[in-house]
Amino acid sequence: HRAGRRDGCRMTTRPVAASHRTVVRVSWIERVVEEQLAKAAADGELVAEPLKGKPIPGIDDQRPDGWWANSFVRRERSHDRRIEASERLAATRATFWRADSERELRALVDAANADVDATNVNLVATDQLGRFDVDDIVDRWRRLRAT
Numbered sequence: 001h002r003a004g005r006r007d008g009c010r011m012t013t014r015p016v017a018a019s020h021r022t023v024v025r026v027s028w029i030e031r032v033v034e035e036q037l038a039k040a041a042a043d044g045e046l047v048a049e050p051l052k053g054k055p056i057p058g059i060d061d062q063r064p065d066g067w068w069a070n071s072f073v074r075r076e077r078s079h080d081r082r083i084e085a086s087e088r089l090a091a092t093r094a095t096f097w098r099a100d101s102e103r104e105l106r107a108l109v110d111a112a113n114a115d116v117d118a119t120n121v122n123l124v125a126t127d128q129l130g131r132f133d134v135d136d137i138v139d140r141w142r143r144l145r146a147t
Contacts, residue, residue, distance in 0.1 A: 075124055082127040085119040089129070096137055097144060105141050109134045 092112045099105035113131045120128050
């Protein structure tokens, strides 16, 4: 049994263990690199730091067949719903400035926020829409009315 690469590097043969007849073919480059790594490890130059980072959510969960495709479809549908809702809310936002009274304006903003809440139920977390700030919109509306 022989193993090795045939990528143009000159191959050398060296036994894996004296008790085995298996011969592994290793290129001279691989041999030099392995020797340098072994020397660096022996000299204490290769110290493995403890791994740090953000854990991958659900890495140990058992997943049913097709889980990735289902997740992909859910994300894509969410994205499409967000685009539709954003267009709808942009049109709604334009009606804010045409309100005749502050009471009407607050009712329009409250209705728009109810629409945002209803839409967010069907969106993944990364596609969630932000609610309208009633006080900020009322302040802007008042300033526009004053001019």
